[in-house]
Structures are given as structure tokens and as C-alpha cells.
Amino acid sequence: MDPSVVYGDHMIQKCFLKIFTVKGFTANALWSVITKAVAVCVNNPQNERNQSVCCSLLPLALKFITSEPPQNPGIRHVLALISSVVANNTSNQNRLRQCGGLEELAKLIKLQQSNHSDLTVSNIVYVVSALDACIADNASSGIEAGNLDMISVILQFVEDFDHEPADLKTxxxxxxxxxxxxxxxxxCITEGKAYDQLVKLLTTSQDEELFKTIKYIFSLCRVKGRL
Structure with a gap:
């Protein structure tokens, strides 16, 4: 048997159901190990077969992040799991969208945003990163995220907190x-304060990658002539 191929859906679900019942530090340690192992199986390099097998975990993962307190450190690991399973995989991105995953991630972002703390800042970056993995190169998922007002929510988060350049890029x-x-x-960019907000970041940032990201946003909105 090819060692790069993970076990079938039923065995994976059974394993994860057991982990969901573990609480406290032990659960956090388990999630850390499991998500790293899954990441290696599906994205090192990308293995679509393994991603398809692990796709069965998405409903369980969504149930976990919606039923646990936002401060639960295990949520970060589950978000990393979601990102690994859907990254560059249109079929898995579609499945997550169809089972309400984008709505749940949007709710989690808004819930975290209402609790202003350093931990919250880091948590929201994790959630947005997972959301991004779910919508990248997938127009249907991107449209749903847009309809959930995620652009305004993310830009408000950018304005409300100080961020490292790497987090801003994410x-x-x-x-x-x-x-x-x-x-x-x-x-969402050309109207209101978003444009001026991004121009300020563009003119004050010394980070080349962040600069390129903002320029790309402007090019998508066809406002390059205003720079």
C-alpha cells in the first residue's frame, strides 16, 4: 500500500470523533499533532486523493469551531486542518461552501472581532487565512464571501488594530x-473610507509584498489612475 495514501473516510471520521471528546491541554496537543500530520499527507506536496479522503472531516471540523468557545486554542488547529484540506482543491472548496462552511467562518470572524484583545487579533488572522484558502481561485465561493460582507469586515479589522506586515498581507x-x-x-474599495485606508497603508508600508498586494487590489478595482 502506498504510504502516502491516508486511510478511508470511515476510519478518519472515527479517529476524529474520539479527539472531539477530549478536553483541555491534552486536546490542544492532540489537535496540533493531528493537523500537522494531515497537512503533510495532503499538501507536502499537494495530494488531491488524500484531500478527497480528508474532505469527509469538513462537517466535523465545522461542528467543532461552531460549538466551542472562540478562545479554545484547538480552533486554530482545526482551521489549519480546513485550510489544508481545501487548498487549491475546487471540489473540496465547493463542498465546504455547500455545507455552510463560509457562513460559519464569517460568523466566527465577526464573533472574534467583537472581543478586542491581542489573542483576538491573532485568532482572526487564522480564521481569515482559512477563509482565503476556501475561496482562492473559486469564483462561487468568493462571491458568497463577498455577499457575506467579508471585505468590509476584514477592512474594519485592519483599521481597528495594529498588524504586522505579514498579517496585513494575509x-x-x-x-x-x-x-x-x-x-x-x-x-467596497472605491467608495467610502476603504480607498483612503489602503492608500495610507501603501504610502507608509516598507514591506514589498504588502505593497504588491495593495496595488493588486487597486488594479482589480480599476482605480490605478487615482494613485
Whole structure:
């Protein structure tokens, strides 16, 4: 048997159901180990067969992040699991969208945003990163994220807190991927304070990758002539 191929859906679900019942530090340690193992199986390099097998975990993962307190450190590991399973895989992205995953991630972002703390800042970046993995190069998922008002929510988060350049890039890449999905979301950038907010970041940042990301957002909104 090819060692790169993980076990079938039933065995994986059984294993994860047991982990869901573990609480406290032990659960956090287990999630850390499991998500790293899954990441190796599905994305090192990308293995679509293993991603398809692990796709059966998505409903369980969504149930976990919606039933646990937002401060539960295990949520980060489950978000990493979701990201690994859907990354660059349109079929899995569609399945997550169809089972309400984008709505749940959007709710989690808004819930975390209402609790202003350093931990919250880090948590939201994790959730947005998972959301981005779910919508990248998938127009249908990007449109749904846009309809859930994620551009405005993310930009408000950018404005409300101080962020490291790497985190800003993560947040703004998600915005860019939503903008890629449909031109109707351009108004989220060209109207209101978002444009000036991004111009300020563009002129004050010394980070080349962040600079490129913001320029790309402007190009998607066809406002390059205003720079």
C-alpha cells in the first residue's frame, strides 16, 4: 500500500470523533499533532486523493469551531486542518461552501472581532487565512464571501488594530480573492473610507509584498489612475 495514501473516510471520521471528546491541554496537543500530520499527507506536496479522503472531516471540523468557545486554542488547529484540506482543491472548496462552511467562518470572524484583545487579533488572522484558502481561485465561493460582507469586515479589522506586515498581507489577500470573484464588489474599495485606508497603508508600508498586494487590489478595482 502506498504510504502516502491516508486511510478511508470511515476510519478518519472515527479517529476524529474520539479527539472531539477530549478536553483541555491534552486536546490542544492532540489537535496540533493531528493537523500537522494531515497537512503533510495532503499538501507536502499537494495530494488531491488524500484531500478527497480528508474532505469527509469538513462537517466535523465545522461542528467543532461552531460549538466551542472562540478562545479554545484547538480552533486554530482545526482551521489549519480546513485550510489544508481545501487548498487549491475546487471540489473540496465547493463542498465546504455547500455545507455552510463560509457562513460559519464569517460568523466566527465577526464573533472574534467583537472581543478586542491581542489573542483576538491573532485568532482572526487564522480564521481569515482559512477563509482565503476556501475561496482562492473559486469564483462561487468568493462571491458568497463577498455577499457575506467579508471585505468590509476584514477592512474594519485592519483599521481597528495594529498588524504586522505579514498579517496585513494575509488579510488583504483574502480581500483580493473576493474582488477577483466578481467586479460588483469593487465598490467596497472605491467608495467610502476603504480607498483612503489602503492608500495610507501603501504610502507608509516598507514591506514589498504588502505593497504588491495593495496595488493588486487597486488594479482589480480599476482605480490605478487615482494613485
Amino acid at each position: 488579510l488583504l489577500l483574502a480581500v483580493a480573492h473576493i474582488l477577483e470573484s466578481h467586479e460588483k464588489f469593487s465598490h
